[in-house]
Amino acid sequence: MTPVILIVEDEADLVELLRYNLEREGYEILATPSGEEALLIVEERHVDLMLLDWMLPHMSGIEVCRQLRRKPGSRALPVIMLTARGEQADRVRGLDTGADDYVTKPFAPEELIARIHAVMRRARPALSEERLTYSDIEMNLTEHKVARNNRPVVLGPTEFRLLRHFMEHPGRVFSRDQLIDSVWGHGIFIDSRTVDVHIRRLRKALNGKDEQDVIRTVRSAGYALDAEAAIA
Amino acid sequence: MTPVILIVEDEADLVELLRYNLEREGYEILATPSGEEALLIVEERHVDLMLLDWMLPHMSGIEVCRQLRRKPGSRALPVIMLTARGEQADRVRGLDTGADDYVTKPFAPEELIARIHAVMRRARPALSEERLTYSDIEMNLTEHKVARNNRPVVLGPTEFRLLRHFMEHPGRVFSRDQLIDSVWGHGIFIDSRTVDVHIRRLRKALNGKDEQDVIRTVRSAGYALDAEAAIA
DNA sequence: ACCTTATGTGACAGTTATGTGACGATGGCC
DNA sequence: GGCCATCGTCACATAACTGTCACATAAGGT
CATH class of the missing domain: 3.40.50.2300 (Response regulator)
Known part of the structure; x- marks a missing residue:
């Protein structure tokens, strides 16, 4: 990048x-x-x-x-x-x-x-040196590795950048357009539903068998990284 | 919005x-x-x-x-x-x-x-301003989260906007038409009774087991956010 | 008390937003 | 060229939310 x-x-x-x-x-x-x-x-x-x-x-x-x-x-x-x-x-x-x-x-x-x-x-x-950590998720930026609960997680490049962006601003809600600006790049023109698909891929990779979903969907607003997402 | x-x-x-x-x-x-x-x-x-x-x-x-x-x-x-x-x-x-x-x-x-x-x-x-606070209610705008007495409250998008509007003008009475203008948007045309329904939904979500109703009904005028609503 | 009007409430059906699987396109790599 | 991983988009399924109604209840006025 x-x-x-x-x-x-x-x-x-x-x-x-x-x-x-x-x-x-x-x-x-x-x-x-x-x-x-x-x-x-x-x-x-x-x-x-x-x-x-x-x-x-x-x-x-x-x-x-x-x-x-x-x-x-x-x-x-x-x-x-x-x-x-x-x-x-x-x-x-x-x-x-x-x-x-x-x-x-x-x-x-x-x-x-x-x-x-x-x-x-x-x-x-x-x-x-500085690894990004949030809840039980750990990102090693130099080695380009991600782990949850010490279990390695494999991500595609886009999912990696997406997660990185969330980890750098935990809890904050981002609209699909904001995410496109920040993760894909300013001025890139992409269908906003594409974000949903990558969110899904990220969730799939991140959420193990009996682990909580760490990405909170905020209807009509966007997504956020949130360990307590399940407070439903 | x-x-x-x-x-x-x-x-x-x-x-x-x-x-x-x-x-x-x-x-x-x-x-x-x-x-x-x-x-x-x-x-x-x-x-x-x-x-x-x-x-x-x-x-x-x-x-x-x-x-x-x-x-x-x-x-x-x-x-x-x-x-x-x-x-x-x-x-x-x-x-x-x-x-x-x-x-x-x-x-x-x-x-x-x-x-x-x-x-x-x-x-x-x-x-x-990150957060709006009134009485024991707290809204975190950036994270799109609401809590009362530290208990998380889940709201739909419309209830969220409605509460936000009340929190930005605490105590003030708004007519149904004013609320429609401000919360739904100017020029939107919906039945004014719809406001009642959303007020109900907001109340339901906001008022826990033994908590006061924070929304005051002003007969023939409208609604207001008011912590001492019950002292009427 | 009685009638009138305003509000509370639960249900429902249409609408919109999001989840999800599949597909073809693209580009690196051997 | 063929393989592989990844990407963006679509179509459809599912879930969440919305606005409105009908009826119940409460408040005012006389």
Whole structure:
């Protein structure tokens, strides 16, 4: 799956420049000018790296970073800060807050791309250590393995991404359209009933003989990962 | 459910222009030329965003905004101000008063729509607020779960929307027609007695063995959510 | 008390949403 | 090319929810 980078920056020109260069590098780009919205996107979508402007309209980059690190479920999402020249003095504060690197504006796109590669390479082993766990389900992302109750579970690629998305946002209800956006990719055009079929395949693989269904169907709304789904 | 936008504007032409464009975008439109009435509508209907003209016949847009923010129960309803050119100087005051954005007239419909999208996305966490609480009832909107006294409550989609509407306006009495407008959608035409049936279903699901009825029947007027319903 | 009107309640039949099995298409791999 | 796994879509089965009715009950008015 192509890595997803979230750009949090309020200068539209810069965003477009970055989008162009990074998409050429094979990344998928999300962008928003608002820190609040950034935190929201991280909740709902899979994001591999965040490019975070220091100065933002309402909420500063530092604040975004702090709140991001405070979230419990969020694994250590790599963050690269974008700072203007005069703000260099605050570099330490930025790194303190949990950013993985910083780049001072103006910068050459090549430099940024190099740092992105570096951070993502560095972050991957850290990421890999982190297995995703919810209830009795365990995902090992690096080895691409899933187990329930220590019993191995085999999933197709799409089911794997689907489960991963649920595990990254346990309990949350996603509409079929949201799932298509997040699991298949933004702008992909797929019949929403296809989601049902993959949900079924995921359920089939995940639910053993006498195990609870961990996927809750919310009629007219979507699906959610929920260990107590059976509270009927 | 389609998002609802309330337009508060006294130029009829502009209202119709906006209505046309926004309905095409899939929004449901309410409109009123009066600030007083706007505050009333917000009390009684579910509204996702308010487009507020700066200059209004009796009560100015600022005043509307101020009063809106002062209301206790009202979650932070996103507000976009519409200002004429010469009023730009007051921009700061507008944002101070609590508006989330402002647009100067004349404007291109596309620009307004872009800002509406931005504001609504930004406001979502404030709007959905994760959870609604009233008395011993708790609704988790993101997880689509309802509980009373920590006991899970299962509701059908319509009962869920109905309860949500009550929880967003606790204590307030709604006529059957108002409920149909807000919960089913404007322009939907169904028998008003149908509301009674759904109220019954909601009561049945909500009222456990020895729990109080939380829905108060107001004879010849409608229903209200009211924890002390039985003290009648 | 009596009549009138409004609301509570259980049942039912139509409608809509979801579950499920099967199928052909696609693309990697040998 | 043939094999295999996976994918997206369809058609049909099943389940859940919906709106309405008929009748029971309760509340107001006189």
